[in-house]
Amino acid sequence: MHAVNFELITKDGRARRGRLATPHGAIETPVFMPVGTAATVKALKPDDVRELGAQIILANTYHLYLRPGHEVVKKAGGLHRFMHWDRPILTDSGGFQVFSLSSINKITEEGVTFASHIDGSRHLLSPEKSIEIQNALGADIIMAFDECVPYPAERGYVEASVLRTTRWAGRCKEAHGDTERQSLFGIMQGGMFKDLRRQSAEQITALDLPGYAIGGLSVGEPKDLMYEILDDCTEYLPPDRPRYLMGVGSPDALLEGIERGVDMFDCVMPTREARHGRAMTRGGSVNLRNAAYTEDFGPLDYSCDCYTCRNFSRAYLRHLVMAKEILGATLISIHNLTFLTHLMERARKAIEENTYASYKKEAMERYYRR
Amino acid sequence: MHAVNFELITKDGRARRGRLATPHGAIETPVFMPVGTAATVKALKPDDVRELGAQIILANTYHLYLRPGHEVVKKAGGLHRFMHWDRPILTDSGGFQVFSLSSINKITEEGVTFASHIDGSRHLLSPEKSIEIQNALGADIIMAFDECVPYPAERGYVEASVLRTTRWAGRCKEAHGDTERQSLFGIMQGGMFKDLRRQSAEQITALDLPGYAIGGLSVGEPKDLMYEILDDCTEYLPPDRPRYLMGVGSPDALLEGIERGVDMFDCVMPTREARHGRAMTRGGSVNLRNAAYTEDFGPLDYSCDCYTCRNFSRAYLRHLVMAKEILGATLISIHNLTFLTHLMERARKAIEENTYASYKKEAMERYYRR
Numbered sequence: 001m002h003a004v005n006f007e008l009i010t011k012d013g014r015a016r017r018g019r020l021a022t023p024h025g026a027i028e029t030p031v032f033m034p035v036g037t038a039a040t041v042k043a044l045k046p047d048d049v050r051e052l053g054a055q056i057i058l059a060n061t062y063h064l065y066l067r068p069g070h071e072v073v074k075k076a077g078g079l080h081r082f083m084h085w086d087r088p089i090l091t092d093s094g095g096f097q098v099f100s101l102s103s104i105n106k107i108t109e110e111g112v113t114f115a116s117h118i119d120g121s122r123h124l125l126s127p128e129k130s131i132e133i134q135n136a137l138g139a140d141i142i143m144a145f146d147e148c149v150p151y152p153a154e155r156g157y158v159e160a161s162v163l164r165t166t167r168w169a170g171r172c173k174e175a176h177g178d179t180e181r182q183s184l185f186g187i188m189q190g191g192m193f194k195d196l197r198r199q200s201a202e203q204i205t206a207l208d209l210p211g212y213a214i215g216g217l218s219v220g221e222p223k224d225l226m227y228e229i230l231d232d233c234t235e236y237l238p239p240d241r242p243r244y245l246m247g248v249g250s251p252d253a254l255l256e257g258i259e260r261g262v263d264m265f266d267c268v269m270p271t272r273e274a275r276h277g278r279a280m281t282r283g284g285s286v287n288l289r290n291a292a293y294t295e296d297f298g299p300l301d302y303s304c305d306c307y308t309c310r311n312f313s314r315a316y317l318r319h320l321v322m323a324k325e326i327l328g329a330t331l332i333s334i335h336n337l338t339f340l341t342h343l344m345e346r347a348r349k350a351i352e353e354n355t356y357a358s359y360k361k362e363a364m365e366r367y368y369r370r
Numbered sequence: 371m372h373a374v375n376f377e378l379i380t381k382d383g384r385a386r387r388g389r390l391a392t393p394h395g396a397i398e399t400p401v402f403m404p405v406g407t408a409a410t411v412k413a414l415k416p417d418d419v420r421e422l423g424a425q426i427i428l429a430n431t432y433h434l435y436l437r438p439g440h441e442v443v444k445k446a447g448g449l450h451r452f453m454h455w456d457r458p459i460l461t462d463s464g465g466f467q468v469f470s471l472s473s474i475n476k477i478t479e480e481g482v483t484f485a486s487h488i489d490g491s492r493h494l495l496s497p498e499k500s501i502e503i504q505n506a507l508g509a510d511i512i513m514a515f516d517e518c519v520p521y522p523a524e525r526g527y528v529e530a531s532v533l534r535t536t537r538w539a540g541r542c543k544e545a546h547g548d549t550e551r552q553s554l555f556g557i558m559q560g561g562m563f564k565d566l567r568r569q570s571a572e573q574i575t576a577l578d579l580p581g582y583a584i585g586g587l588s589v590g591e592p593k594d595l596m597y598e599i600l601d602d603c604t605e606y607l608p609p610d611r612p613r614y615l616m617g618v619g620s621p622d623a624l625l626e627g628i629e630r631g632v633d634m635f636d637c638v639m640p641t642r643e644a645r646h647g648r649a650m651t652r653g654g655s656v657n658l659r660n661a662a663y664t665e666d667f668g669p670l671d672y673s674c675d676c677y678t679c680r681n682f683s684r685a686y687l688r689h690l691v692m693a694k695e696i697l698g699a700t701l702i703s704i705h706n707l708t709f710l711t712h713l714m715e716r717a718r719k720a721i722e723e724n725t726y727a728s729y730k731k732e733a734m735e736r737y738y739r740r
Contacts, residue, residue, distance in 0.1 A: 068689040
């Protein structure tokens with residue numbers, strides 16, 4: 001018995017419409033998961049996140065291990081209670097962050113030794129340690145500890161890394177006990193080598209886990225290459241398990257991913273863009289630092305019904321951005337996340353109605369017309 | 371006919387329980403007004419500010435004149451609409467800020483020449499200009515342009531300044547046309563000289579304005595001296611007009627001010643303290659940077675029913691503060707403003723019940739016991 005259970009409702013081409021049951025409620029897929037790195041979706045109250053329709057959020061093992069410490073979160077009653085979020089949570093394994101955020105790191109069979117980006121202190125993150133931390137945090141979905149190979153990478157390095165990631169995934173499964181409370185997802189790697197992707201997928205899926213992620217994409221490679229690799233990846237994954245494309249959140253990548261059979265996505269982009277004064281709209285990206293918005297008293301997006309678009313003008317949002325007011329980040333984050341929530345809602349509807357191809361074409365043309 | 375109308379409901383000693391009718395609704399006094407300097411109460415959505423019970427907020431003429439410009443706000447339909455706040459607003463005159471925020475300033479009979487703290491550009495703020503800006507912003511209550519004399523100041527300087535502030539107040543009244551939409555309050559000055567305070571009050575109240583502020587206190591003088599001066603100030607003001615003590619918001623100063631017959635207060639302190647990780651509670655000030663709160667899973671204040679205290683622990687708030695997460699400023703601001711809202715609610719009730727003296731004593735002992 002797994003903590004999560006995936007139901008594939010219908011398909012339109014390779015695009016999938018599904019439902020993922022979790023201990024904290026069901027998630028309609030395809031789904032975009034807002035990122036709450038340090039147990040907060042930046043600049044938003046959990047009520048804001050709920051109100052904008054987020055079904056599940058992601059939190060970060062690396063960050064929470066370093067601060068406040070997973071033991072503190074456990075004593076608080078787990079992440080849900082600590083951050084006052086009663087819908088599903090997914091925690092990543094920390095694998096990506098030890099490579100991208102800590103300056104010094106050393107990979108051995110045991111795990112990765114790294115220096116904290118906060119105070120420089122040395123730590124070892126291993127498959128067992130990552131699972132221990134994620135068990136303490138208590139998310140509905142936890143991720144296997146993997147190595148996310150950078151781009152570009154030599155074939156020889158990727159070959160060895162894929163094998164290590166497989167061994168680490170096995171150790172994660174071994175270390176993870178309470179599968180009824182938390183479901184462990186595996187992560188396939190393999191860089192930009194199709195045969196290694198296939199090999200990784202075969203080895204990881206052999207572990208018979210309740211879900212699988214595609215890691216190591218959107219790491220700097222050209223988008224066309226990403227889609228080409230992704231095209232194959234989803235073919236190697238079992239149809240009855242959810243597929244999660246990690247770290248992807250631009251509208252085009254979401255739409256391309258759904259077309260290729262991906263069910264779950266996450267990315268810091270919508271909230272990070274918001275903190276830089278950039279909004280995602282159906283007419284394309286809007287940079288509120290642009291002086292053209294000084295006296296633009298219309299909403300960010302006329303077709304949007306979010307709290308921000310219902311109540312505030314581009315002129316006011318631009319004012320907040322220029323004055324470096326926190327409310328600017330809050331209001332644009334609400335809008336950007338709502339924008340992606342709506343994009344996914346419409347995608348789900350289109351799949352149900354067997355019109356995904358035309359929906360995707362129309363959404364792409366609208367968003368990228370300028 | 372004035373835009374605002376004050377009703378003195380009852381008194382308990384010198385403490386006053388009143389109601390101030392405005393074009394955007396009635397305000398129960400004594401009242402604390404949260405400050406929304408740049409057309410936003412920092413880190414809060416207007417819905418948060420409404421929900422925590424704020425009856426009126428203050429915005430800043432100096433800041434809004436420089437950015438986004440009062441003409442932009444006027445074109446947006448005024449400040450209420452621009453910032454999506456439908457309760458009363460008070461704008462200050464900018465007088466205080468040209469002295470405290472701009473590095474270069476020169477006072478003449480005409481007004482004050484100053485350099486913008488944003489880009490160094492030169493501007494003149496005069497009584498007429500301040501009223502023009504405040505008319506464009508459209509707040510329910512606007513303030514006369516005055517000189518806030520620093521502490522300490524020579525008697526000779528204060529004497530001349532009091533006379534100038536009186537002349538400027540007359541010019542403000544002259545410049546302000548639409549008294550049915552916006553009410554102009556006068557400001558008495560006079561530094562720490564009781565006879566000059568009396569003289570200023572007599573001259574300003576001779577203008578027969580719908581409300582009066584006490585300016586030039588809480589500018590660095592010892593608190594005992596402030597209360598001593600304040601003791602007299604309220605005696606010089608007509609009982610049928612609201613009295614506003616500017617820039618004061620610590621619990622003790624609010625309680626002392628109410629005792630001396632003040633009706634309105636404002637201060638950036640509760641929100642500024644919040645951004646520095648400090649919370650105001652019935653048990654005193656709580657600095658969340660203190661490691662003692664790392665595993666403190668109780669609320670900030672057990673007696674508080676605000677969104678923050680209902681849903682989050684001190685441990686979580688401390689985590690947010692340490693991780694420099696925006697949500698920390700938001701949640702502590704909600705609490706601090708709720709704390710002052712409750713303090714004022716209880717004060718109003720105590721005045722109604724003729725128990726203000728014992729309420730004040732008890733509240734002071736509780737808040738300052740450590």
